[in-house]
Each structure stands twice: as structure tokens, then as C-alpha cells.
Amino acid sequence: MAEAHPAPVLELAGIVKTFPGTRALDGVRLELHAGEVTALIGENGAGKSTVVKCMTGIYQTDGGEIRMDGKAIAFPTPQAAAAAGVTAIHQETVLFDDLTVAENIFLGHAPRGRFGLIDKAAMRRKAAAILGGIGAEIDPDVLLRDLGIASKHLVAISRALSIDARVVIMDEPTAALSHKEIEELYDLVDELKRQGKAILFISHKFDEIFRIADRYTVFRDGQFVGQGLMSETSETELVRMMVGRSVEQIFPKRAPRIGPELLRVTGYSHPTEFEDIGFSLREGEILGFYGLVGAGRSEFMQALIGLTKPSKGVVRMGEKVMAIRSPAEAIEAGIVYVPEDRGKQGAITQLPIFQNVTLPSLAQTSKNGFLRMAEEFRLAREYTQRLDLRAASLDTPVGALSGGNQQKVVIAKWLATRPRVIILDEPTKGIDIGSKAAVHDFMSELAGEGLSVIMVSSEIPEILGMSDRVIVMREGRIAAELEGDGLTPETLVRHAAGISTAEAA
């Protein structure tokens, strides 16, 4: 295995990173070698982004050691990491549209001339040399906004090279690229390897990992699972390491009482985001929507509730064809959507609890455009009590509540509309394990009362533990519908990542 090789350039050993209520990294290790690509593999929430942030000085580790060339080193700031030659190219490139390519490459460390002014000529010359070195035909003087996404990536990479990077981290660099652009990126990675850079490559796409990586490291739930050479492993083995088996016991066991079909969606399409989405949903059912980030799940849900307009598609509830053109009409039809980013899209923190709870139900709690306060308080009291929300008063602004209680306000708000279908988008993202269990219990309780639940989730244990049936989306389309014995971690990952089923058999 790796022993034959010289010592790694950058080595992480026993890294621990905790956040209130969670342990994001639990003694992970990672080794990066000069002139080699190491793929970091793991499900969402495995700790991949956290470890990148620890390596680039954005987070401080709570334990463990980072070694460079065998010597312990610390990255108290992003600048320190950059000075040590560690640089990251992010999923969404952090660049400036209104600056030129050369300015983007040298922002913060531009060559200086007399009087400390920026030496533009030198900057342009050096930028052209770096761009030329990676075979990019980009004029250093054009504005970044005039470039395509692939060229922007090249600029980001050039910026990484301009600080004489020894370690280059690429976080899902191909997520937004076309097929041809991806090939060009592979060539570039090969070029970086030849220059002796140690590369960390994060990707969910297995074909890509096998095409480009020399080594792999697998994380699961913030822990190190294994590492090795790509030439000595297989897709099946990597998938097995990624998904593991354990966590099932924390999910509430329930005997679903699934009723007749309540909702049927056919041929929902959007010009750019998703195509031909169709499924049915029965009373009391929890339907999971699984997929990689960016598979179009949230986009579809937002279209379903009328927030964005689909180009075509039909929604039926029972025999009735519904025309849902706005969230207000969706609420009236009994379909509510609890968005993923509850900070930004959920509670209105300046308004008091009772006003938040009644906001989507104002049609019920008002008469001729006038609010009926007594009715509002009654509704708010009923649903906050039901969710066991303890606050001094319903007049308290939601912003003064803890995160968990804000979450309860958001859920109370939607339940108060007495929906028939509730769509929960990543219901447990970013909350601690105790609260997660509470959300899961609550979800089964709702389904037990005959409510139909659509749960969008990127966490495999949650999808497996909660769903009666799962729809897997990939690149804006339905890749598979799984239930019963067909619903396993392996099938989920394969369909979501688009691995050929031939090898699975």
C-alpha cells in the first residue's frame, strides 16, 4: 500500500472538531502526497467540508495534529494556510466579477512597484505566464464576468498557483461544468500532478474518482473509515465503506397505516431545472426524496407549491386537477413546504411568536381583511402547546428564542394551516442529535395521523430510517423509485451518483 511512497506533504492525524451539540470530526486522518491526487469520499455530513475548512485555516481544530513535511504546523488564519502553500478551489468559486482576470489572480498579493503601488505591467505578465503554464487561453485583461464558468475555474486555479501552492484542494470542481469542460479540467489536474502538487479532490461522481485519483480516503459520520490506492479497490467496496451500517436503531419504529392515493404529480417540467417529474403520494405515507446536492429536489418542490412556475405538468388531488400558481393557493389546497434554510426562509425573527404562527393561516384568522387577534392567539396557543414550545409569552419576538424553539415556531406555523401534504426540506440539517430524534418522532406522529409527508433529505440513514418509499433524483430527473428490499444504501448511492447497474448485479 502507501508504505512504499515517500512521506506525505501534508498529513492530518487524529483531527477533532466539535460544534455545540455535534462532533463534526472525530479523530480523522488524511494524507496528501506530492504529485498525486487523493480523492476524499463520503456522504453529505461525513465531514468533508469541515476537514477542508480545518486545512485552510477557516476553522480551528479542537484536537489532533496537522503536519507539513513531517513537522507540526498550525493554521490560525486563512492567510497562514495560504502562506504555507495550502489553497482551496471551492464549489462556488470565490472570485470578483468586476475585476480583471489578472487582478483576480493577484488580489491580496499583487506585485508592487515604486511607492508601494501595484505594478500592473508585472501583474499582467505574471498572470499571462501562469495561465499559459496551465494551457489556458485567457486574456489577463478581460473582466471575469465575461468568462464562462469553466474559464472562471481556470482563473481560480491560476490564483491558487500564483501563491506557489504545494497543496491544492478541489471541492466538487466539476459540479457545474459541461462534459467537454470536465475533460479539460482533468488535463489540468494531470498537469498539476506533473508539477508535483499534492491534490485533494472531493467528488461524488465515481467515474471521475476512478479516472483521476491515485488514492482515496473515506469518511463516514465524521470518522475516518479507510484509505488506500485506487488501483486496489472497486466501486462496490467504496460504496460499502461510504454507507456502512449501524445507525438504524435511532429511528422511531412505526407501523404505517397507508391510506388511498392523495396526490398525483405527472410530467412536471421546468425549462432549466428539472424534467418529467411524476409520482404519487398516499395518505399517511412518508415519501423520501433522495439525491445529491443540486439534483433539483428543492427546485421541484418550490415549483410544486407555485413559488416558481413549471413549464408543464399536472397535479391531481383525488380526482381533482389542481392549479397551483402561488404559495397561497398551495396552502389553500393543503400543501405546505417547510424550506431548508429556516434561518432565511423560515421564521420572521422581528415578529412575535403568535404572528409567525398565524402568518400562513391569515385567511382563516381574519375577516374582511381585518385581523381577529383572539382567534390568532387561540391558534398560536394550540399549536405551540402541541409542539411543547416553552416561551414566556406569545408576544416574544421569534429572534429572542433559541434555534430549537425557532424551529418549533416554523413547524407550528405550517401545522396550523391544517395541511394534508407537508413537504419537509432537509428537516434535520444542522441540528443536534437530540433535536433530530424529536423531529423524526414528530414526523412519524404526523404520518400516523394520516398526513402525507414528503421528506427531502441528503442523509442516507434518515432516508432509510424514515421513508416508506424513496424517489431518487439525479440531474433534474427521477433516477429511480425504491421501496422494500430494493431500498438499500447501495442502491440509493448508485442511482444518485449514476453508477451503471451492470456492475451492481
Add this chain to the structure above:
Amino acid sequence: MSILKHRETLLVAVIAALLALIASRFPGFVTPRNLAAVFTDTAPLMILALGQMAVILTRCIDLSVAANLALTGMTVALLNTVAPDLPVVVTLVLAIGLGAVMGAVNGILVWKLEIPSIVVTLGTMTIFRGIIFLISDGQWVNAHEMSAGFTGFPRIEILGLPVLAWIAILAIAVMALVMSRTVLGRAIFAAGSNPHAAAYTGIDVGRTQFAAFVISGALAGLTGYLWIARYAVAYVDIAGGFELDVVAACVIGGISIAGGVGTVAGAVLGALFLGVIKNALPVVDVSPFWQLAISGAAILIAVAFNARAGRRQGRVILKSAEQAA
């Protein structure tokens, strides 16, 4: 909530302190009669600030209010020259309606074309002023051309206060009711506090902004008639630059330019603060040019105060989040 209440009490205290200071040298300024005169003089600013408040709460701004006022005023003045016997009620309805239509133009552009409101109203402000020139040929409409009923109405005294003051009180009462007791008022707060979240709950943020512009326009139209009648003159540049006083009154009154935070009481007190300063400076023999510097300083102090209040709130959230974890 306590911070908001605190802010308004603070403003009341500041105004009271200001009056006490002036009274210590010029007791005549604080007689009930003079205070009523100050209130009446500030009435147009208060009415406009109420409309502006609704617009600012939805994260927009209406720079066209003064031009709307001037155009409506000129229109009803011209109408009065040709139909002097038109009942005042009809004039009032026309002024409010015309103002509302102009507000609706702003609102439609913001709602349907999603143009930033500062750009829209900067444009319509210029257009409205241009239209005044076109319909009046650049001519003034003077006192002798207007009928006595037309110019006299705002000055009729009821229970010791002129109609102008009573209309301001009525506007305050109606807006207080709209903001606290109607679905529209709730939607205005929600859409301004967190437009994303509001959209998910079925509130049409664009339509709410449209409604706020219509309110602002209607109140500007109403003020247009009252202004022209009170000063008994109409010309192209009337109330030029007054929109900035209106925005200043809102900001001083604690209405957050970031949207979602503010009260009717705040808008009224902000306007009164400026009104007291404007009326007091000539009395204490200070150059009126100081008024500009003082209201400018008041704006900065108010904004700094708002920013501090916001920061303090942020710390509180973190603390309770820590305790929960």
C-alpha cells in the same frame, strides 16, 4: 419589542427636552395655542411620513411623494379655476384618487418589472414635475384664482384645531389601525422583515409593495390638496425636495431602511421632531440654515442608535442559543 417601545419613549423625551429648553427662554412657544400651531404646521409632513413608513417597511423607498403632492395640488387648483363650485368632498376624493393612481404607477413598476424602487421613484418624480409644467404652462395659480371654499377648508376650526390638523389625526388613526389590525399591515411587516419567508407563507411580496406605494401615493395626493389650499398658491416647484424631509422623519422615527421595523408612532414622532425644530429656530433667533444641520445630525444619531439596538439584539440571540445547546 421593548427596544422599539424604548425608542419611541426616547423620542418623546427628546422632543419634551427640546420644548423645555426653548420654554426656558421663550415661554410663549409652549402655550397650547402655539403647540397646536406647530402640530398643524407639521401635519403635511406627518401624513406623508405615514405613507413613506409603509413603503420603507416593505424595503422600498418613495422619492416621488413631493412631486405627487405638487402634481395633484396643481391639478385640483386648475380644476378649481374652471369649476369653483365643486364641493370640497369631491376635491378630496379626486386628490386622494389621483395620488393613489400615481402611487400605483410606482407600485406596478416595482412589482411587475422588479425595478429597484429608488430608480422607479426617481424617474416618476421627474416625470410628475414635468407633467405639472405641461398642464400649467409653467404658470402659477394664485390665491385670487381659487375659490374661498377651496382655500378655506383646511383652516376651518373644529374644537380649537383646524381641519388640517384633524385630517392628520384621522390619517394617524387609520394607519395605526391598518398596520396593527389588518392582513395588509401584517403582510407589510412580514414582507419587509423577511421576504423569502413571507413568500413561502403565501404572501405576495410584490403585491404588498404595490399596496404600500398606493397608500403612500394616496396620502401624497391628499396632502397635495391640503398644501395648495393652505398656502393658496400652486406652481411647478412647490414642495421641492420635501421628499427628503419625509424620509428623514421616518429614519429619525426609528423606521429601519432595511425594512420590517418601525411603527406609526415612530413616523409621527419623527415628523414632530423636525416640525418642532423648524418652528423653534426662528423663535430662538437661530438661522434656518441650522435646521438642515440639526436634522442631518438627528438622522445620523437615529441611524447609529438603530444599528446599536440591532447589534445588542444579536448578542442576546447567541446567548440563548448557547444555553439551548
